[in-house]
Amino acid sequence: MRAACNAKEIILATECNDRPMLRVLVTGFEPFGGASANPSAEALPLLAAGTIGGIALRTLLLPTSFGEAAGRVIGALRDDPADIVLSLGLAGGRAGLTVERVAINLADARIADNDGVQPIDRPVVPDGPAAYFATLPVKAVAASIRDAGIAASVSHSAGTFVCNHLLYSMLHWAATHRPGLRCGFVHLPWLPGQHATEPTMDAVTVARGVAAILGCLRDDVPEPQVAEGALS
Ligand code: PCA
Numbered sequence: 001m002r003a004a005c006n007a008k009e010i011i012l013a014t015e016c017n018d019r020p021m022l023r024v025l026v027t028g029f030e031p032f033g034g035a036s037a038n039p040s041a042e043a044l045p046l047l048a049a050g051t052i053g054g055i056a057l058r059t060l061l062l063p064t065s066f067g068e069a070a071g072r073v074i075g076a077l078r079d080d081p082a083d084i085v086l087s088l089g090l091a092g093g094r095a096g097l098t099v100e101r102v103a104i105n106l107a108d109a110r111i112a113d114n115d116g117v118q119p120i121d122r123p124v125v126p127d128g129p130a131a132y133f134a135t136l137p138v139k140a141v142a143a144s145i146r147d148a149g150i151a152a153s154v155s156h157s158a159g160t161f162v163c164n165h166l167l168y169s170m171l172h173w174a175a176t177h178r179p180g181l182r183c184g185f186v187h188l189p190w191l192p193g194q195h196a197t198e199p200t201m202d203a204v205t206v207a208r209g210v211a212a213i214l215g216c217l218r219d220d221v222p223e224p225q226v227a228e229g230a231l232s
Helices: 039-049 069-079 138-147 162-177 203-218
Strands: 022-029 055-062 084-090 097-100 102-104 131-133 152-155 182-188
Touching (some): 022 039, 022 069, 022 162, 022 203, 039 055, 039 182, 055 069, 055 203, 069 084, 069 162, 084 162, 102 162, 138 152, 138 182, 138 203, 182 203
Parallel strands (some): 022 055, 022 084, 084 182
Antiparallel strands (some): 097 182, 102 131
C-alpha cells in the first residue's frame, strides 16, 4: 500500500511519497481515580481529526482496567493489524510528555482501577520476564516532541498501575505472538484546571506532540546516542 496525500494532512504536512503506509494504533484511557477527564482521552479525537501523511492512524479509547485494557488492544489488532501501538495515559505531576522506556512485571496499585480492582504486588504475567524495554526509539521520540516546541523527556518508570500493566502486556504479547509489532507509551501531564499546583498541558498541545511522534516513527528516525538518563 502506498501513502496517500490529501489536503487534510495538516498536522504532518511533510513529504509523503513512496514510503509504505505505517499503520499506527494510538490508545488513550478513560478518566480514573475520581477525575472527570483524562488528557489521553481528550487528545484522541483531535488526532483523528488531523489526518496524518504516510500514516494509517486509528485510535482506541480504553477502560482504566487491569483486566480489560490489554485485551481490548489485542482484540483490535486481531481484527486489523498495526505496525505500532502508541499508548497514552495521564501521569499527574509530570511536566511534559514523558516517553516510557521500561515496563515492569508488577502491578501494585495505590488506588483501585475503574472496576474496583486493586492488585498489590502481583505480576502482570506470572513467570514473565522482570521487564521489557519499549520497542520505540524513545530518545528520538522525545527529541521530536521537543523539536515541535513541546516539553518532553525519557522516563524510566511507567509506574505500577494500569499504564505500566498495558505496556508490559503489549510488549509481552508482541514478544510471544507478534514479532515485529512495536509498542510504546507516553505519559501526559494534567489538563489545565485539573490540578492547582502541578504542571498542566492542554489537549491540543498533547495532540501536536503526538503528531511529532508519529512523524518521527514514520520517518524512521534512528535513536541518537545522547545521554538522557536520570538519577531517579
Ligand atoms: N494513567 C494511569 C492509568 C490510566 C491513565 O491514564 C497510569 O498511569 O497507570
